[in-house]
Amino acid sequence: MRIWKSPLVLVLTLAALSLQCGKKEEVGEAPKEEGAAPTIAYQPTGDEGTITGVVNFTGQPPQRRRIQMDADPVCAQKNPNALSEDVLVNNGKLQNVFVYVKSGLEKYSFSVPSEEQVLDQNGCMYRPRVLGLMAGQNLKITTSDPTNHNIHPTPKNNPEWNVNQPPGSEPIIRSFPRPEVMIPVKCNQHPWMRSYIGVLRHPFHAVSREDGSFEIRGLPPGEYEIEAWHERYGAQVAKVTVGVKETKSIEFTYAAGQAYRPGSLRLMPALVLPCCERGTTRAVAMH
Amino acid sequence: MRRGRGVYRLAQVTAGATFVLLVLGALVTSNEAGDSVPDWPTAFGRWLPLEQIVGNVVYEYTHRVVAATVGFLTLLLNVGLWWRERRAWVRWLGLVALLAVLGQAVLGGARVLFLEYRFAFALVHAFMAQFFFGLTVSLAVVTSPGWLRLEQSQAEVRFPTSLPRWCCAAIVGLFVQLLLGAGFRHRGMGILPHILGAVGVSALILASVWNVRRVVREHGGELRVLSRPALWIAGLLGAQLGLGIAAYLARRAARFDPQPLEPMVSLTVAHVAGGALLLAALLVLTWRIFGLSGLKRTTPALQSTVGKI
Numbered sequence: 001m002r003i004w005k006s007p008l009v010l011v012l013t014l015a016a017l018s019l020q021c022g023k024k025e026e027v028g029e030a031p032k033e034e035g036a037a038p039t040i041a042y043q044p045t046g047d048e049g050t051i052t053g054v055v056n057f058t059g060q061p062p063q064r065r066r067i068q069m070d071a072d073p074v075c076a077q078k079n080p081n082a083l084s085e086d087v088l089v090n091n092g093k094l095q096n097v098f099v100y101v102k103s104g105l106e107k108y109s110f111s112v113p114s115e116e117q118v119l120d121q122n123g124c125m126y127r128p129r130v131l132g133l134m135a136g137q138n139l140k141i142t143t144s145d146p147t148n149h150n151i152h153p154t155p156k157n158n159p160e161w162n163v164n165q166p167p168g169s170e171p172i173i174r175s176f177p178r179p180e181v182m183i184p185v186k187c188n189q190h191p192w193m194r195s196y197i198g199v200l201r202h203p204f205h206a207v208s209r210e211d212g213s214f215e216i217r218g219l220p221p222g223e224y225e226i227e228a229w230h231e232r233y234g235a236q237v238a239k240v241t242v243g244v245k246e247t248k249s250i251e252f253t254y255a256a257g258q259a260y261r262p263g264s265l266r267l268m269p270a271l272v273l274p275c276c277e278r279g280t281t282r283a284v285a286m287h
Numbered sequence: 288m289r290r291g292r293g294v295y296r297l298a299q300v301t302a303g304a305t306f307v308l309l310v311l312g313a314l315v316t317s318n319e320a321g322d323s324v325p326d327w328p329t330a331f332g333r334w335l336p337l338e339q340i341v342g343n344v345v346y347e348y349t350h351r352v353v354a355a356t357v358g359f360l361t362l363l364l365n366v367g368l369w370w371r372e373r374r375a376w377v378r379w380l381g382l383v384a385l386l387a388v389l390g391q392a393v394l395g396g397a398r399v400l401f402l403e404y405r406f407a408f409a410l411v412h413a414f415m416a417q418f419f420f421g422l423t424v425s426l427a428v429v430t431s432p433g434w435l436r437l438e439q440s441q442a443e444v445r446f447p448t449s450l451p452r453w454c455c456a457a458i459v460g461l462f463v464q465l466l467l468g469a470g471f472r473h474r475g476m477g478i479l480p481h482i483l484g485a486v487g488v489s490a491l492i493l494a495s496v497w498n499v500r501r502v503v504r505e506h507g508g509e510l511r512v513l514s515r516p517a518l519w520i521a522g523l524l525g526a527q528l529g530l531g532i533a534a535y536l537a538r539r540a541a542r543f544d545p546q547p548l549e550p551m552v553s554l555t556v557a558h559v560a561g562g563a564l565l566l567a568a569l570l571v572l573t574w575r576i577f578g579l580s581g582l583k584r585t586t587p588a589l590q591s592t593v594g595k596i
Binding site: 068160161163194 | 319320546
């Protein structure tokens, strides 16, 4: 039976190897710079600086696709002309890029803000599409739609949950205990609904606005690695030094041709999220 | 003879309903509807949440209702088997099917409730679905009038000893391939294992068909009880390979779609259904080979009757 055993053994081995490859990307507690135990509870001194910047987009952006909401008449009625929101480019500026301090804050710890971040479901879309939180900070999920939704984050380092939210129901308050960039959130009842949450151990993050601009305030003076993450175009990194009360400006530039390949279509590895994909992080010069 | 045609019909209906259930399961996965109902066994805390069956809930809820129907049919089939069937091994096969469908229901529930192990449960659930379908097809084969005639006939067919082995290897290979396909569909692994699996299992299936063809030729081309399923298998294999390639290309083309859309959904579902049909055809062939082999062991040579089966 050597003949039939060989391909089966080969295939099973490759499958096991494939799962193993995926495992490497699924494990790991927090982002690399979070590994060291924080030592100083940071208290603002008045010397804090600011990082401002813009996210550029070169080339022809992909055309926005019409979302077919016919499966739920309530959605189709409330949002009849819904278009895809994964790539929003206005005058060469890219919206919904999550920009955050990736490293440089290891020696500090920061208190969790008491205010909640709100994720609303409106017109069967998540508002906002990209948002940032501190680990332990409350996320308030509201619904403005007269239809049912389920909220289903699929994190890798945090507990996964899936809750139903009927129309008119009370907001759902949840938090993520561990840092993780990024956590995809979806509604399985309306599969076009997607949101991404960046969970950090500090409050220094921003999401690029319609004009591509972003601003991170209140940074202690120091050297930082700033990462920009986009759901389709992956991550870029810039290094920046912020002096006392200084405002530094940086730019990120994404190109139309650099879209990542979804993990499910790869040959060997298990599911790879764009945030975790090797090779998509690129260094960016400071301007 | 305590066997009735009713049991055979019931086995056929159960196998047919299971096939529909498999297609619905593929629709659930392809439409990303697996978690659209966050609770189990109830849906949104109720058994019949009519006003909430919209969007992707339609797929998930229908899947659950048809699953319950298949479970009930399997129970009925067991009652029929234990009442009318005199062959103990067939009764036990029915019981295994009943246990499998109950286990499958629990696995489906675990897939919904234990999100941390979503991929593992989804994979086992997908495998068990095909395994259970194989059991219902097997029950339909062994309770069929054709099988009973085979048992009663005084026929002997000389097979090369490798033939049943090739067929069993093809079935095992196909199960592995179905598992690898489920792994890719549920986004737990890449496509390469599934592609290599397709090469391996195609070789096994073609070897089985080629061996059957040789046996049929040796018997003057009249062993239609084997040649027909072998022809089906060859045709289904070709269709299945084509569907697989088309489904993958459609998935690639749809990778930036805002939601699961056609033709990706239909091609993927057709590919899953094709795999199930291929499994069914292989099982029919293998059972018939075992049936004829059994006759060889127990009856004297009556070569001439075999060609007329």
